[in-house]
Amino acid sequence: MARLLAFLLLVSPTPWSQAKEAAPAAADPALEQRVMTLAAELRCLVCQNQTIADSNAPLAEDLRNQVREKMRQGSSDSQIIDFMVERYGDFVLYRPPVKATTLLLWFGPLLLLAAGFVVLVRRVLRRRPAQDLEINASERKRAAELLAGNEAERR
Amino acid sequence: MNRFVLPLAIFAALIALLGVGLTLNPREVPSPLIGKPAPHFELPQLHEGAKTFTEKDMLGKVWMLNVWASWCVTCREEHPVLLDLAKGGGVLLYGLNYKDKREDGLAWLKTMGDPYRLSVYDVEGRVGIDYGVYGVPETYVIDKRGVIRYKRIGALTPEIVKDKVLPLMQELGRG
Numbered sequence: 001m002a003r004l005l006a007f008l009l010l011v012s013p014t015p016w017s018q019a020k021e022a023a024p025a026a027a028d029p030a031l032e033q034r035v036m037t038l039a040a041e042l043r044c045l046v047c048q049n050q051t052i053a054d055s056n057a058p059l060a061e062d063l064r065n066q067v068r069e070k071m072r073q074g075s076s077d078s079q080i081i082d083f084m085v086e087r088y089g090d091f092v093l094y095r096p097p098v099k100a101t102t103l104l105l106w107f108g109p110l111l112l113l114a115a116g117f118v119v120l121v122r123r124v125l126r127r128r129p130a131q132d133l134e135i136n137a138s139e140r141k142r143a144a145e146l147l148a149g150n151e152a153e154r155r
Numbered sequence: 156m157n158r159f160v161l162p163l164a165i166f167a168a169l170i171a172l173l174g175v176g177l178t179l180n181p182r183e184v185p186s187p188l189i190g191k192p193a194p195h196f197e198l199p200q201l202h203e204g205a206k207t208f209t210e211k212d213m214l215g216k217v218w219m220l221n222v223w224a225s226w227c228v229t230c231r232e233e234h235p236v237l238l239d240l241a242k243g244g245g246v247l248l249y250g251l252n253y254k255d256k257r258e259d260g261l262a263w264l265k266t267m268g269d270p271y272r273l274s275v276y277d278v279e280g281r282v283g284i285d286y287g288v289y290g291v292p293e294t295y296v297i298d299k300r301g302v303i304r305y306k307r308i309g310a311l312t313p314e315i316v317k318d319k320v321l322p323l324m325q326e327l328g329r330g
Contacts, residue, residue: 045289048181058254059289062280087287089187 035068038077042067042084043092051094186287186306193220193297194285198275201252201260208249208275210301217327218247219320220295221271221311222283224255225263227291233310234267240316241270246324250274253283253291296320298327 039053046057052064063084070080084092096102135143188194197209210220221237223230241248250271252260257276264274277283286295289308296305305323307315 045184059280062284066284086187087284088289089184089287091184 031068031071034071034077035064038067038071038080039064041081041094043094045088045092182290183308184289186303186308188287188295188303189306191303193295193301193303194282196275196277196282196285198251198277198282201250201257201264201274201276204257204276208273210297213247213249213297214301215299216247217299217324218249218297219324220249220251220286220297222251222253222286222288222291222293223274224253224291225259226255227253229310230292231267233292234270236311236313236316237270238268239313240311240320246321247272251282251286252276253288254278254280294320296323296327 036053040051042052042063044050044052044055044057044060044063046059047055050057050060052060052067054060066083067080070083075083081093090096090099090102096105098106193210195210197207200206200208223233237248240246248271250273252274254277257278260274260276264271275282280288286293292310294305294307294311295303298304304327305320307320311320
């Protein structure tokens with residue numbers, strides 16, 4: 001029994017063995033705020049659906065450090081974005097720039113909406129208005145009777 | 156009958172579009188570095204840490220830079236291709252040991268064989284960032300003027316080497 005316990009203790013995921021040291025918070029919270037704001041705009045290329053602010057991939061960490069260092073050196077946000085784009089292309093930007101190659105990306109949805117609207121308008125216009133019903137004397141009489149019957153029932 | 160043709164056509168087009176999308180590899184991001192000068196670096200060599208190597212040493216030559224690491228699984232897959240490439244001795248293949256421990260990198264080359272003329276040691280991955288590295292292994296072909304002409308993200312295969320890399324290097328060598 002004691003052996004079994006010892007074994008279980010050995011294999012169980014123990015909180016004390018997994019505790020990790022927290023990453024040192026930056027000395028300057030304002031700078032850190034700026035780093036994270038910009039990092040949230042940049043795509044991590046290892047895990048492509050995450051920003052480098054969200055990702056724990058080593059590359060994302062490196063890139064965050066790079067951003068932090070550049071900011072310390074006095075680079076502006078747009079300078080840092082240019083730095084990243086030079087190396088990784090527009091793909092690093094979560095908000096791709098409007099260019100000839102991205103026109104469809106930006107305006108495609110609008111185009112679809114417009115196309116849908118055109119189809120809708122054409123359909124509605126094509127639908128002919130309902131024709132006036134011609135009824136003859138006997139039908140009119142029958143209708144009057146039915147209406148009268150209704151009146152009678154209601155009373 | 157006619158009224159079904161248009162929706163069906165749109166549906167078929169959508170399927171075709173999505174079908175093509177499935178065959179693309181989202182990892183292969185077109186590199187903005189192609190046609191641009193290779194970013195400058197000066198790094199210590201892996202074997203002899205006191206000596207450095209820079210891309211400027213290679214001006215006037217067509218060469219290949221291969222980014223590798225001992226922790227990289229795909230590099231293991233690629234390694235025989237590199238060894239094969241280096242066998243003839245005609246290809247100037249240089250390595251960039253990326254975010255690795257020096258002893259691990261050296262041990263890897265010892266056990267697996269060393270296809271590189273030499274490897275440089277980029278422990279912090281700074282040069283990697285300059286070269287837009289995000290998925291090791293990556294390979295660059297750099298021409299005589301120091302311009303990047305080709306980049307491969309992921310492992311080189313014998314087909315890619317035969318059909319793309321070697322013809323390109325030969326062509327650049329003539330020019």
